[in-house]
Amino acid sequence: MSLAKRRGFVFQSSEIYGGLGSVWDYGPLGVELKKNIKERWWRSMVHERHDIEGLDAAILMHPKVWEASGHVSGFTDPLVDCKQCKNRFRADDPRIKGTPGQPDAQCPVCGSKGTLTAPRQFNLMFKTFMGPVEDQAAVVYLRPETAQGIYVNYLNVQQSSRQKIPFGIAQIGKAFRNEITPGNFIFRTREFEQMEMQFFVKPGTENEWFDTWRAERMNWVKGLGIREEKLRWHQHGKDELAHYAADAYDIQYEFPFGWQEFEGIHNRTDFDLSNHQQHAGKKLEYLDPKTNEKFLPYVVETSAGADRTTLVVLCDAYREEEVRGEEAAEGGEQRVVLKLKPSLAPLKAAVFPLVNKDGMPELAHRIHDDLRRHFNVFYDDGGSIGRRYRRQDEAGTPYGVTIDGQSTQDQTVTVRDRDTLKQDRVSTGKLVEYLTQKLAG
Numbered sequence: 001m002s003l004a005k006r007r008g009f010v011f012q013s014s015e016i017y018g019g020l021g022s023v024w025d026y027g028p029l030g031v032e033l034k035k036n037i038k039e040r041w042w043r044s045m046v047h048e049r050h051d052i053e054g055l056d057a058a059i060l061m062h063p064k065v066w067e068a069s070g071h072v073s074g075f076t077d078p079l080v081d082c083k084q085c086k087n088r089f090r091a092d093d094p095r096i097k098g099t100p101g102q103p104d105a106q107c108p109v110c111g112s113k114g115t116l117t118a119p120r121q122f123n124l125m126f127k128t129f130m131g132p133v134e135d136q137a138a139v140v141y142l143r144p145e146t147a148q149g150i151y152v153n154y155l156n157v158q159q160s161s162r163q164k165i166p167f168g169i170a171q172i173g174k175a176f177r178n179e180i181t182p183g184n185f186i187f188r189t190r191e192f193e194q195m196e197m198q199f200f201v202k203p204g205t206e207n208e209w210f211d212t213w214r215a216e217r218m219n220w221v222k223g224l225g226i227r228e229e230k231l232r233w234h235q236h237g238k239d240e241l242a243h244y245a246a247d248a249y250d251i252q253y254e255f256p257f258g259w260q261e262f263e264g265i266h267n268r269t270d271f272d273l274s275n276h277q278q279h280a281g282k283k284l285e286y287l288d289p290k291t292n293e294k295f296l297p298y299v300v301e302t303s304a305g306a307d308r309t310t311l312v313v314l315c316d317a318y319r320e321e322e323v324r325g326e327e328a329a330e331g332g333e334q335r336v337v338l339k340l341k342p343s344l345a346p347l348k349a350a351v352f353p354l355v356n357k358d359g360m361p362e363l364a365h366r367i368h369d370d371l372r373r374h375f376n377v378f379y380d381d382g383g384s385i386g387r388r389y390r391r392q393d394e395a396g397t398p399y400g401v402t403i404d405g406q407s408t409q410d411q412t413v414t415v416r417d418r419d420t421l422k423q424d425r426v427s428t429g430k431l432v433e434y435l436t437q438k439l440a441g
């Protein structure tokens with residue numbers, strides 16, 4: 001978290017006012033990293049597949065959507081209040097001793113006994129008001145998942161894109177949940193971004209597609225460069241399944257705070273479509289053009305958190321290590337480095353004039369101007385070269401381009417590799433090609 005703030009990945013929301021609980025802002029490097037992850041997801045889910053279409057539905061939806069989806073009645077957490085200190089807890093908070101509502105229960109904050117109420121259901125959706133006058137206006141919700149925007153549009157998408165079942169709809173967007181115990185940095189936040197894909201299949205084929213999508217998604221996650229020993233599957237037990245799911249597997253990562261999920265693959269059956277069909281009074285059946293058969297599709301969902309995936313990538317890349325070789329003498333023996341996959345790194349290269357004289361800054365600026373037309377690159381002429389390297393190590397920048405005394409003579413530069421610390425001498429005319437090759441994948 002300290003590095004994330006220092007290098008401009010993530011800041012606390014409204015920090016100058018003391019922050020807003022579990023809401024975070026992405027800084028200059030964070031927005032690039034998250035965008036690279038989202039673009040990679042979109043490319044693999046939409047552009048590289050003939051059977052998935054993209055969608056960007058609005059955050060605000062008709063309030064009946066959330067009655068049909070079961071979120072008004074079912075998207076709740078049991079909470080208990082302390083009558084003494086007025087704090088509120090999840091009923092399953094492990095810090096609570098005894099049974100809430102009984103005299104033996106002890107408040108984990110003020111320590112009072114018998115002051116905890118029996119659990120009450122608390123809805124996790126954020127409410128707001130639509131229309132100019134608050135007390136006459138309709139209550140609308142900030143969507144707690146992007147999936148419903150896909151379900152209510154599935155026939156629009158299917159008919160306009162002339163897709164045939166099986167096919168999917170993919171969407172990236174914000175969702176909101178009024179979590180009572182959020183935390184662990186950007187892991188559990190009240191405002192977050194989802195990368196969801198709903199795959200519509202013929203009933204009876206859902207188990208096959210479920211297995212296919214589990215394999216596809218794990219491959220994609222491994223393609224982010226995540227260490228395999230830090231990844232595992234977790235199948236939901238009956239008591240863990242969401243109200244809409246018949247089967248669910250999470251992909252978990254071993255975070256510094258333990259194994260936690262960051263993506264789920266769910267068999268949602270025809271739960272959502274049949275409820276929308278009933279509540280909206282509109283037929284949502286698919287007509288198979290080959291067999292003339294009408295049916296309500298089953299849905300296999302892949303649901304990933306963009307923020308959580310970003311946290312996985314950050315945690316997995318973070319290393320503290322000893323600097324070896326030539327650089328050890330220059331600055332500090334220890335370094336912190338983000339070993340991000342180069343294609344995900346916010347900055348692809350940093351350009352350093354060794355010293356600010358002898359024509360080096362002029363050449364360095366020319367090289368920077370040339371490179372920035374191809375990659376997101378950074379110019380840094382502040383402090384010793386060793387310190388500049390260390391800053392870019394912390395930013396995860398895979399390549400450092402240094403313009404030295406020789407550069408102004410023969411138009412070559414050194415390119416330093418973030419991970420191996422090895423340096424290549426590359427002619428300035430070949431630099432774009434050299435970096436393009438290194439950054440592929």
Ligand SMILES: [Zn+2]
Pocket residue numbers: 082083084085086087107108109110111112115
């Ligand atoms: Zn209390």
